Structures are given as structure tokens and as C-alpha cells.
Amino acid sequence: MILKKDAENSFEAVSKGQPKPRLTAGQQSLLDTLQHQPQPLSAQALYGVMRRQQPIGLATIYRALETLKLLGLVQHRVTLTGETLYSAVEHxxxxxxxxxxxxxxxxxxxxxxxxxxxxxxxxxxxxxxxxxxxxxxxxxxxx
Amino acid sequence: MILKKDAENSFEAVSKGQPKPRLTAGQQSLLDTLQHQPQPLSAQALYGVMRRQQPIGLATIYRALETLKLLGLVQHRVTLTGETLYSAVEHxxxxxxxxxxxxxxxxxxxxxxxxxxxxxxxxxxxxxxxxxxxxxxxxxxxx
DNA sequence: TTGCAATATGATAATGATTATCATTCCAAT
DNA sequence: ATTGGAATGATAATCATTATCATATTGCAA
Incomplete structure (x- = not known):
């Protein structure tokens, strides 16, 4: 799957005639954060990173990750210790x-x-x- | 990696000049059980299956799976719900x-x-x- | 065979990431 | 502006996995 890099709303890049949900501010913010990370991050780590910029709840992080995953914008993998790492779908x-x-x-x-x-x-x-x-x-x- | 199917001690099949640990009865038993499963199983599911044959603790299951994984005899994957499924390394x-x-x-x-x-x-x-x-x-x- | 040391096992408590709950806030459309 | 539905935060609950610790078993040497 190819993702245009600087698309206004990244969802455009992968939506192909799907119903077009808009990302909330929080979801967009999380996606931006993730796209600027050189490494996949755990939800907890993202919580730490994002909280430095703006107040956000941990549950929201998990929910946003789930949503973005369903949209094909975020992918996951699980480490040997059982934590799930997330990254923007790019490469x-x-x-x-x-x-x-x-x-x-x-x-x-x-x-x-x-x-x-x-x-x-x-x-x-x-x-x-x-x-x-x-x-x-x-x-x-x-x- | 190729695994001879009916080797006495399955470890033989993959050991290539490594120190040769012997499997304990419990470990061997678990490996046998796993090799007879058509599907990968979770540790908890294995607990249920094996307990019907012989008394065994859940912790032992987890430890044996870890050991067998380190020996290259068992492999794992993680489902979307976060449970880890194990299967014998064959195919x-x-x-x-x-x-x-x-x-x-x-x-x-x-x-x-x-x-x-x-x-x-x-x-x-x-x-x-x-x-x-x-x-x-x-x-x-x-x- | 006996005794010792190391490892394995079981039962159970503890851990820790993830989910569920629920009251509150935000948004979009009427 | 009002309303219904979704999003958010704080926090409690869940549940697979690990750690703990006392006991049992095994391997090995005398």
C-alpha cells in the first residue's frame, strides 16, 4: 500500500471509495506524532510523549490506535514481552x-x-x- | 528448518552441534501434545488439554513453552486479542x-x-x- | 545405593498491559 | 440554540503472563 507523504488528511491516501470518516483532533495528533517517530512505540510510550504536548488520556490513546489501525493508517507488532508497538503505515x-x-x-x-x-x-x-x-x-x- | 517427524527425541532434529539438553517428561509431553494439534493453541488451552491426561500446573506449561521455544522446537504468534498461540515447528x-x-x-x-x-x-x-x-x-x- | 546440589514443578500471588465503565465534553446537524 | 451521538478522561476491572516459594524430582559423585 502506498501512502502519499504530505497529504492533508493522510486517510485520503488509502481510502478507495470507502466511507470517509474524519479523524478527530486527538486521532490526527496521534497519527502525526507516530509519523514523526523513527521507531515503533508502545501505547504507554505514546502516552508519555503526547502528554508533554497536550493533556490526553491513556484510554484515548488506545482507542485512537485501534481506530487508526482499522483505517489502515497504523500498524502493530507485538514484542516478546507482550507489549504492542505501533507505527504509521509507511514503509x-x-x-x-x-x-x-x-x-x-x-x-x-x-x-x-x-x-x-x-x-x-x-x-x-x-x-x-x-x-x-x-x-x-x-x-x-x-x- | 526441517524436523524429522518420528524422531525419538525431537530435539535431535534441530540440534546442530549444540549442547544437548534432555527434555523433561513434562516438556516432552507438551511437545507431543502440540505436535498432535491441527491448530496452534494458547497456553491456557494447552493447560486444559493436557490436564485431561495428567496433572500439570499452568506455570509449568508456560515454562515448558518458553524452553521449547528457545530450543527451536516450538513457535509462537500473537492474536489480535493479545493471547499467544503456540505450535510445534514443522510447517x-x-x-x-x-x-x-x-x-x-x-x-x-x-x-x-x-x-x-x-x-x-x-x-x-x-x-x-x-x-x-x-x-x-x-x-x-x-x- | 546414598546424599547432595541443581533443576523442575505446583499453587498462588503479583504484575502490567489492555479494556470496560461511566460521567462529562465536544461536534455536527437540525 | 438544542439535541443526539460520538469522543474523552479518570479509573476500576480483566486477564494472560510472571514471579515467588515451598516441595518434589533428577543427575551425579562418592
Whole structure:
């Protein structure tokens, strides 16, 4: 999925004849915040970041993330410790994670785009994003 | 990674000159149970299943799953509701999940094997398994 | 075989991220 | 301006997972 970078309302970029919900100020604000992060963030971390700018409740963060996820604007992945990390849907960010120490190394390549496109045609799903993660043991832990 | 199906001790199949820990009775039992499941199961579900055969504590299930994961014998994935599902590492099981209703459709193809092999060489990781998941909205929910 | 040390197990309490609740506030359309 | 519905905040509740700790089991050496 391709996302125009500086679209007024980012939703435009992915809506394809869908009903067009407007983002609330809070949701837009969260999306902006997320788009300026170099790393995926947990809801709690976002809470900390955003609260420095404006008063906002934790529950609102969770709800906004859920909404944005449903709109295909935000994607998630789950760490080994069970926290969910969120990021704006822009590029692919895939990881190689050590099951032992938990360190995650971002990957460059993503061979999944083609399959995604193919699935889009084959299945009856409208595909928003995907996760691809490798798990193993890193050199340091390989003892 | 290829796993001989009826190996005495399944660990043999993936150990490649590693220190060779023996599985405890409980761990082996859990692995057997998992290998006979057609679907990935949560720890709690495994607790329910295994308890019908023999007395076993929930904490033991979690510990055994962790151990087997570190040995490369068991893999995990996390559902939208936050529960972790475990399965024996045998085949690839990838999914297409609806963000709205949560339904998961298993996929057939897996284009990741080559990349995995490549990564094995490039990175300093010993790769055990990977997850590949697509998220979107299914036809029914596409309102 | 006996005894010791290390590891595994069970039961249960504690943790912590996420959700549900509910009263209040904001918005859009009448 | 008024009203109905959605959004928000604060907080309590939920629930999978972890930590704790006492007990049981195993591996190993004498």
C-alpha cells in the first residue's frame, strides 16, 4: 500500500471509495506524532510523549490506535514481552529478534509485497499491512 | 528448518552441534501434545488439554513453552486479542486476519524460506522460525 | 545405593498491559 | 440554540503472563 507523504488528511491516501470518516483532533495528533517517530512505540510510550504536548488520556490513546489501525493508517507488532508497538503505515519494518535477550534487528528487504498484491486479488480481504518477523538466537547469546 | 517427524527425541532434529539438553517428561509431553494439534493453541488451552491426561500446573506449561521455544522446537504468534498461540515447528502456518472481526484465514504459500536462508548466512543469528501475517478487513466486515 | 546440589514443578500471588465503565465534553446537524 | 451521538478522561476491572516459594524430582559423585 502506498501512502502519499504530505497529504492533508493522510486517510485520503488509502481510502478507495470507502466511507470517509474524519479523524478527530486527538486521532490526527496521534497519527502525526507516530509519523514523526523513527521507531515503533508502545501505547504507554505514546502516552508519555503526547502528554508533554497536550493533556490526553491513556484510554484515548488506545482507542485512537485501534481506530487508526482499522483505517489502515497504523500498524502493530507485538514484542516478546507482550507489549504492542505501533507505527504509521509507511514503509515496511521487519525484524530479526533474539528469543534469548530480546534484541531486535531491523531488516532491509521485504519479499512479501508481491505476495500481498497477489493475496489482495485472490482473497476477499482488503489488505492493510503485514508483519514479518524472524526469531532465533543472536551471536552473543549463542552460548 | 526441517524436523524429522518420528524422531525419538525431537530435539535431535534441530540440534546442530549444540549442547544437548534432555527434555523433561513434562516438556516432552507438551511437545507431543502440540505436535498432535491441527491448530496452534494458547497456553491456557494447552493447560486444559493436557490436564485431561495428567496433572500439570499452568506455570509449568508456560515454562515448558518458553524452553521449547528457545530450543527451536516450538513457535509462537500473537492474536489480535493479545493471547499467544503456540505450535510445534514443522510447517509454515501463516495467516490473513481481519482487524474488525478477528477471523484468521490460514495461507498456503510462504515466500519467506529463501529470505530466511539468506538471512541465516548474512546475519549472525541462528534463525529458528518466522511469522508472517497479513492484516486487513474481510469481505463481511467491509461495510 | 546414598546424599547432595541443581533443576523442575505446583499453587498462588503479583504484575502490567489492555479494556470496560461511566460521567462529562465536544461536534455536527437540525 | 438544542439535541443526539460520538469522543474523552479518570479509573476500576480483566486477564494472560510472571514471579515467588515451598516441595518434589533428577543427575551425579562418592
Amino acid at each position: 515496511d519494518h521487519h525484524y530479526l529478534t533474539c528469543l534469548q535477550c530480546g534484541v531486535s534487528v531491523p531488516l532491509e528487504t521485504c519479499p512479501v509485497q508481491e505476495l500481498a498484491a497477489q493475496l489482495q486479488g485472490t482473497s476477499s480481504f482488503r489488505i492493510y499491512y503485514h508483519t514479518l518477523e524472524f526469531f532465533g538466537v543472536c551471536e552473543g547469546c549463542e552460548g | 509454515d502456518h501463516h495467516y490473513l486476519t481481519c482487524l474488525q472481526c478477528g477471523v484468521s484465514v490460514p495461507l498456503e504459500t510462504c515466500p519467506v524460506q529463501e529470505l530466511a536462508a539468506q538471512l541465516q548466512g548474512t546475519s549472525s543469528f541462528r534463525i529458528y522460525y518466522h511469522t508472517l501475517e497479513f492484516f486487513g478487513v474481510c469481505e463481511g466486515c467491509e461495510g
